[in-house]
Amino acid sequence: MEDVRTKRKADIASDHRLLVAKMKLKLKKHWTMGRTISQKFNTAFLQDTNKLNKFKIVLSNKFQAFHDLVNGEGTTVESNWKGINEKITSLCHEVLGHKKRYQKEWITVDTLDRIQKRKNKKAAINTSRTRAKEAKVQAEYTELNKQTKRSIRIEQCKYVEYLGMTEEKAATRQLYNTTKKLAENYRKPNRPVKSEEEQVITNTEEQ
Numbered sequence: 001m002e003d004v005r006t007k008r009k010a011d012i013a014s015d016h017r018l019l020v021a022k023m024k025l026k027l028k029k030h031w032t033m034g035r036t037i038s039q040k041f042n043t044a045f046l047q048d049t050n051k052l053n054k055f056k057i058v059l060s061n062k063f064q065a066f067h068d069l070v071n072g073e074g075t076t077v078e079s080n081w082k083g084i085n086e087k088i089t090s091l092c093h094e095v096l097g098h099k100k101r102y103q104k105e106w107i108t109v110d111t112l113d114r115i116q117k118r119k120n121k122k123a124a125i126n127t128s129r130t131r132a133k134e135a136k137v138q139a140e141y142t143e144l145n146k147q148t149k150r151s152i153r154i155e156q157c158k159y160v161e162y163l164g165m166t167e168e169k170a171a172t173r174q175l176y177n178t179t180k181k182l183a184e185n186y187r188k189p190n191r192p193v194k195s196e197e198e199q200v201i202t203n204t205e206e207q
Contacts, residue, residue: 042099048110051096062091063087106156
């Protein structure tokens with residue numbers, strides 16, 4: 001409700017007050033069960049050389065097998081495009097994985113790899129059938145969890161230091177420009193005098 005104002009009431013014995021208001025209706029979104037949510041792949045892994053090489057190898061293998069099918073008879077443009085889309089999607093899902101909705105920009109590829117390994121260890125703990133195997137995987141998960149948290153703290157500190165240095169350089173540059181402006185120190189650079197043949201003149205007589 002917005003723009004609510006009171007009006008003068010009639011000159012009678014009444015406790016009613018006249019109001020004028022503007023109402024705004026808002027429809028609630030209704031999510032259907034059949035709606036699919038598009039997820040982005042974690043392309044930051046391609047910055048790592050090992051991940052990039054693995055991506056290229058798997059891509060070459062998948063498209064080599066698909067190329068043999070395309071050369072066969074009875075293929076159409078729609079079927080080819082569907083096959084290419086499925087191959088690329090499965091490749092990205094296998095090598096890159098899905099990107100989280102809120103992913104910190106300072107997390108590097110190595111830390112993302114450790115996080116993925118920690119997630120796999122957690123899944124292995126839940127699927128362990130014997131107590132001995134569960135205890136072994138739990139110990140590995142604990143050690144990997146310590147390494148992951150340590151790596152996250154180090155990268156976060158580096159990122160904060162980088163932001164501090166960037167702000168310090170920007171502040172120093174701004175301070176220099178402000179001081180120069182207040183001092184009205186706009187000196188022109190001293191350039192050498194050249195002749196018509198583009199030779200530097202050093203003697204005063206020649207100038």
